[in-house]
Amino acid sequence: xxxxxxxxxxxxxxxxxxxxxxxxxxxxxxxxxxxxxxxxxxxxxxxxxxxxxxxxxxxxxxxxxxxxxxxxxxxxxxxxxxxxxxxxxxxxxxxxxxxxxxxxxxxxxxxxxxxxxxxxxxxxxxxxxxxxxxxxxxxxxxxxxxxxxxxxxxxxxxxxxxxxxxxxxxxxxxxxxxxxxxxxxxxxxxxxxxxxxxxxxxxxxxxxxxxxxxxxxxxxxxxxxxxxxxxxxxxxxxxxxxxxxxxxxxxxxxxxx
Amino acid sequence: xxxxxxxxxxxxxxxxxxxxxxxxxxxxxxxxxxxxxxxxxxxxxxxxxxxxxxxxxxxxxxxxxxxxxxxxxxxxxxxxxxxxxxxxxxxxxxxxxxxxxxxxxxxxxxxxxxxxxxxxxxxxxxxxxxxxxxxxxxxxxxxxxxxxxxxxxxxxxxxxxxxxxxxxxxxxxxxxxxxxxxxxxxxxxxxxxxxxxxxxxxxxxxxxxxxxxxxxxxxxxxxxxxxxxxxxxxxxxxxxxxxxxxxxxxxxxxxxxxxxxxxxxxxxxxxxxxxxxxxxxxxxxxxxxxxxxxxxxxxxxxxxxxxxxxxxxxxxxxxxxxxxxxxxxxxxxxxxxxxxxxxx
Numbered sequence: 123x124x125x126x127x128x129x130x131x132x133x134x135x136x137x138x139x140x141x142x143x144x145x146x147x148x149x150x151x152x153x154x155x156x157x158x159x160x161x162x163x164x165x166x167x168x169x170x171x172x173x174x175x176x177x178x179x180x181x182x183x184x185x186x187x188x189x190x191x192x193x194x195x196x197x198x199x200x201x202x203x204x205x206x207x208x209x210x211x212x213x214x215x216x217x218x219x220x221x222x223x224x225x226x227x228x229x230x231x232x233x234x235x236x237x238x239x240x241x242x243x244x245x246x247x248x249x250x251x252x253x254x255x256x257x258x259x260x261x262x263x264x265x266x267x268x269x270x271x272x273x274x275x276x277x278x279x280x281x282x283x284x285x286x287x288x289x290x291x292x293x294x295x296x297x298x299x300x301x302x303x304x305x306x307x308x309x310x311x312x313x314x315x316x317x318x319x320x321x322x323x324x325x326x327x328x329x330x331x332x333x334x335x336x337x338x339x340x341x342x343x344x345x346x347x348x349x350x351x352x353x354x355x356x357x358x359x360x361x362x363x364x365x366x367x368x369x370x371x372x373x374x375x376x377x378x379x
Numbered sequence: 380x381x382x383x384x385x386x387x388x389x390x391x392x393x394x395x396x397x398x399x400x401x402x403x404x405x406x407x408x409x410x411x412x413x414x415x416x417x418x419x420x421x422x423x424x425x426x427x428x429x430x431x432x433x434x435x436x437x438x439x440x441x442x443x444x445x446x447x448x449x450x451x452x453x454x455x456x457x458x459x460x461x462x463x464x465x466x467x468x469x470x471x472x473x474x475x476x477x478x479x480x481x482x483x484x485x486x487x488x489x490x491x492x493x494x495x496x497x498x499x500x501x502x503x504x505x506x507x508x509x510x511x512x513x514x515x516x517x518x519x520x521x522x523x524x525x526x527x528x529x530x531x532x533x534x535x536x537x538x539x540x541x542x543x544x545x546x547x548x549x550x551x552x553x554x555x556x557x558x559x560x561x562x563x564x565x566x567x568x569x570x571x572x573x574x575x576x577x578x579x580x581x582x583x584x585x586x587x588x589x590x591x592x593x594x595x596x597x598x599x600x601x602x603x604x605x606x607x608x609x610x611x612x613x614x615x616x617x618x619x620x621x622x623x624x625x626x627x628x629x630x631x632x633x634x635x636x637x638x639x640x641x642x643x644x645x646x647x648x649x650x651x652x653x654x655x656x657x658x659x660x661x662x663x664x665x666x667x668x669x670x671x672x673x674x675x676x677x678x679x680x681x682x683x684x685x686x687x688x689x690x691x692x693x694x695x696x697x698x699x700x701x702x703x704x705x706x707x708x709x710x711x712x713x714x715x716x717x718x719x720x721x722x723x
Contacts, residue, residue, distance in 0.1 A: 130392065131392045131393060131394070131398045132389075132392055132398070132545065133397075134398075142547075164545060164546070164547035165547055166546070166548070166549070166550060170556075212546075213425050213546045215424060215425040215426045220554070221554060222553070223424075223425075223551040223552065223553040223554060223555060225425075225550070225551075226425040226426075226546050226547060226549070226551075228545070228546050228547050262555075266556060266557075267556070268555065268557060269556065269557050271621075277554070278557075279554045279555065280419045280554065280557065280558055281420075281559045281561065282557050282559065282560045282561070283560075283562075283563060284560060284562045285563055285564070285592070286562075286564040286565065286595070287564070287565035288565075291608070291641060292562045292563075293595060293596075293608065294562050294595045294597075294598075296596065301602045302596075302598060302601065302603060302604070303603070303604040303605075303606045304560075304562060304596075304598070304603055304605055304606065305606040305607075305608040306605070306606070306611045306613065306631075307608030307611060307631075307632075308609060308610040308611045308626040308627075309609055309610065309635055309638075309639050310610075311567070312568075312653075313568040313569070313570060313655055313657070314568070316570075316571065317568040322571075324570065327658065327663040328663060328664045329658070329662055329663055329664065330664070331664065335662070335664075336663070336664040338661065339665075339666075340660065340661065340663065340664060340665030340666060341664075341665065341668070341669060342664045342667045342668075343667075343668055344667055344668050357680065358668065359680075360668065360670050362676075364670060364672070364674055364675055364676055365670070365675065365676035365677070365678055366667060366668060366670055366675060366676070366677050366678065367679070367680045368677065368678070368679060368680060368683050368697055369681045369682060369683055370680065370681055370682025370683050370699065371681075
């Protein structure tokens with residue numbers, strides 16, 4: 123009795139086809155090296171900012187690393203994924219240069235081992251050779267704010283926190299009408315000397331003398347009391363740039379005889 | 380020749396599940412397609428994490444499918460689909476994740492997905508109303524509950540035998556966009572009480588890393604305008620799509636006339652006039668008899684001595700020194716000085 127297979131399992135069925143590449147894909151490198159159909163079984167590709175078709179642009183063979191480079195049409199490589207050929211996974215995650223998730227390639231670990239037989243080099247493909255079918259590619263147009271790039275080219279995404287510190291104060295205003303605003307105030311830190319030093323000793327100011335404050339100009343007057351009495355012997359005089367001398371005039375009178 | 384459609388094909392194979400991952404429990408025709416989007420905080424990494432069918436339960440003619448994931452950020456949320464057993468093929472529904480344990484919906488679902496089911500009319504043979512199937516160990520499944528003791532008993536798939544979704548049916552949005560921008564300000568540097576100066580100010584507990592954070596606001600959607608505040612210049616470079624924020628004395632709103640509060644109602648510290656708790660210039664003695672600091676020496680001249688109190692260094696004693704009066708020389712008596720810090 124003859125029997126028919128009503129439906130191949132998904133991976134079995136597509137391992138025999140060009141999928142996830144288009145039916146017309148040649149699956150050959152620019153140097154003519156053929157890529158086995160069974161290496162790639164499925165794919166989901168969503169590269170931020172890419173809305174055109176994408177293709178497998180390169181396979182780079184290194185001693186302990188095989189890297190797939192993914193490029194969009196009319197652009198260079200924009201995403202990549204790699205694996206260790208001594209421990210071949212069945213899923214290769216794709217990321218872009220900012221380490222953003224760009225999708226996954228499902229590969230057959232058994233067939234993919236064949237790639238280790240390729241020479242250690244970067245093997246290139248033309249887009250006609252390895253364009254992915256549209257159903258595997260999710261267009262991801264630039265819309266909204268994807269992230270903030272630091273001067274070091276580090277992408278900050280997800281839930282971003284802006285911190286004002288060291289004399290910078292950030293203010294948020296959300297008016298009922300109009301757009302919300304973020305205002306940057308740069309007012310400095312009056313106590314910067316303390317903020318920047320762990321061994322900072324607070325200055326010891328003189329605030330009062332015998333409970334008395336200075337006058338409006340910050341000057342404190344040490345007076346002899348009955349300043350205009352002729353018989354006072356107390357003298358308070360400046361003695362140099364930073365000194366005050368408190369003395370008695372009696373000994374001076376005595377010395378005059 | 381007429382070819383069946385994609386969903387028709389899937390009724391005859393394990394897709395969208397990976398073959399041999401517990402897919403022999405349910406008819407292939409039940410689930411014919413599935414897709415999920417993992418949000419940025421799901422921490423879903425395609426090489427490490429999976430989505431699997433956790434359980435199937437039936438109540439009357441409603442069959443409930445629960446999908447879960449081992450992604451750390453979303454492992455406590457599940458997708459729950461309810462499809463009618465007697466409906467036509469191919470029912471399609473889309474849901475957002477809900478908490479496995481909490482009764483309230485998640486404020487921000489960690490993932491979402493869609494499910495397409497095929498013919499469910501064989502449900503009576505798989506999962507009768509109120510009956511359930513539980514795996515007891517690998518490869519062995521027993522009907523252990525009856526309608527009388529478990530009205531909603533589900534089929535729960537054993538760990539390692541859970542039907543696992545094909546990786547290419549999952550889109551991870553990890554690090555793919557900015558969801559919110561939260562603005563906070565680090566607490567200002569506060570003055571400290573100098574040693575031996577009493578308790579006019581609180582203890583100096585705020586070091587650079589310990590200062591509290593004050594929430595200033597949050598942006599979740601729409602357009603954000605970046606505004607120059609005090610002493611600020613912002614340059615926009617369309618070519619590089621960049622903002623350059625610079626300090627510029629007098630720039631933006633100019634120079635502030637007083638301290639800027641970090642938040643509405645920020646109190647001054649310790650009764651000070653300043654938010655940072657400092658003292659005013661007019662609150663300190665800058666000169667004595669016009670003699671400026673920062674250190675002023677107080678000397679005792681003829682007939683007087685100036686000494687520092689033995690117990691309280693803030694007290695100066697000015698005393699007569701009668702023994703010196705017999706000496707007709709004008710030499711200075713013992714001089715003492717005290718350093719008075721007037722300003723920095």
